Amino acid sequence: MAFEATKRELGELYTFFRLLADGKVSLGTPQVRKDEAKCWPIAMVQREEHDGTRRYYIEQENIRIVSGTVEKTGTFTVADKEEQNIPREDFGGAAEIILELLKTTAGSDTIEVPEGLEGFLDAINIYDLEAKTEDRTDFSVAFWHAEAPLTGFNVRCRLSSMNPLLDGGRTANLKLEQSGIKFATPTVNKVNALPESPTEVTERMLMIERLGGVLKYSDVADRVFRCNLLMIDLHFPRMLAEMVRMMHLDGISRVSELTERIKEINPLKIKDELINKHGFYEFKMKQFLLALALGMRPAKIYNGADSAVEGILLVNAEGEVLCYHKSERRTFADFLYLNTRLEKGPVDKDKYGFLEKENGVYYFKLNVKIGLTKK
Structure with a gap:
């Protein structure tokens, strides 16, 4: 039986799936366009679920999903659960379905999720459409290498209502x-x-x-x-x-x-x-x-110290995911100022x-x- 989700929930899910399918993200310009010269490869995405932490390792053809828990020290402990291997193209297909829903459903903020998408979410055990974290991040990304330090992001989608700054x-x-x-x-x-x-x-x-x-x-x-x-x-x-x-x-x-x-x-x-x-x-x-x-x-x-949130992943009106990160401080500041x-x-x-x-x-x-x- 199909269920309903808010556009904001689907916007976050779309961003997550798009990153897994593409295995990379373009940095954004202050004018909310892709910076063709800057693209960061993604090795792994960490996301919270109802039953713990999941790590999604991006491999050549598949996404390898590993369940576990994050200790207070930040160490990831693998749970006694079987790993899943899901074709990357499946995430790309799910992302396209969500994008079409976001673009074509006008008026109402809630959308009925089609059975095909619901089946995919069940297959990969996603039940929290918006990740619930204590540090206000939506999910964290390891760039370039799976063991790289995690970078926490907030997701904002222009095809849905957006949480205010x-x-x-x-x-x-x-x-x-x-x-x-x-x-x-x-x-x-x-x-x-x-x-x-x-x-x-x-x-x-x-x-x-x-x-x-x-x-x-x-x-x-x-x-x-x-x-x-x-x-x-x-x-x-x-x-x-x-x-x-x-x-x-x-x-x-x-x-x-x-x-x-x-x-x-x-x-x-x-x-x-x-x-x-x-x-x-x-x-x-x-x-x-x-x-x-x-x-x-x-x-x-x-006190001037940054939180676990290090940047914003913005979905523009065309469905492109753009990355704004504090290491690109001037671009990030100009983007915020203009938008x-x-x-x-x-x-x-x-x-x-x-x-x-x-x-x-x-x-x-x-x-x-x-x-x-x-x-």
């Missing part, structure tokens, strides 16, 4: 202090009573402005997230707040376009030489995006977008959420 919920809120004319309680209630809509945050900000109020950056709501942002730059929270404000008021969401606008208004009041010759604002934003891609989380103390956008989180859930009183002062919170663009 930053989705901290209410932890990722920034506080703007309401100054100017002092609002009476009925005025505050009037602002907060504006009806729910996709533009309710914008409408409230504009209403505050019309009523003579001024929203000025004050602080980061969460202590840990504040410190994490300060690790990028002592003034970075203010820069980020201005970008989020601009996203709501001007309707610009791409990070690269917002950064260009930030350069024009120069909220940090820094010298032109620093802005134009040194590229201060772009540099700080790229630092931040790289930190997010490599493990920074709003609620977890960030990320600010997004709007749910207002009620993330507790932002309305006036609230703290210690006799009214604040208006904005939420930071950053995701990859679809094109």
Whole structure:
């Protein structure tokens, strides 16, 4: 009996199968195209399953599947299970079926998996369509040689919804202090009573402005997230707040376009030489995006150390898998800069977008959420 899977689950599975079938991956350019000059051979992929760790060794014709467990030391201990040998072309065929499903199924985020694909998944004992790991990697890859150090990756597929780079919920809120004319309680209630809509945050900000109020950056709501942002730059929270404000008021969401606008208004009041010759604002934003891609989380103390995630495997609209790795730092940073956008989180859930009183002062919170663009 066929079962349903989300497009995101199938996107991860497609990437996994494509790598096994091809035995290599092309590095991506900042413009999300293949770098024809750079292609890394893959010797083995390690993936977590419901019953332990699996290693998929890429051989000439077959994929050799070995089950086992990974010790705390990182050592892989082979389980007392028979190895499987599956033709590589079978993985290629399964990948093509998934790609066709992703390309042709519009609208719904869930897809009914055909029996042929379900049978293949059963044959190779894959039951977790999205690997469940503690270190936030989707799977790990050994390049060039099976005994090479493993490289952890996150998968993002443009043919499905994508997990955001930053989705901290209410932890990722920034506080703007309401100054100017002092609002009476009925005025505050009037602002907060504006009806729910996709533009309710914008409408409230504009209403505050019309009523003579001024929203000025004050602080980061969460202590840990504040410190994490300060690790990028002592003034970075203010820069980020201005970008989020601009996203709501001007309707610009791409990070690269917002950064260009930030350069024009120069909220940090820094010298032109620093802005134009040194590229201060772009540099700080790229630092931040790289930190997010490599493990920074709003609620977890960030000390500059990278996590187990070393890169992103991106499936583009044509189904090509492109590799972005921290060893190619400049390309990775440029890719993130050109292909990320600010997004709007749910207002009620993330507790932002309305006036609230703290210690006799009214604040208006904005939420930071950053995701990859679809094109």
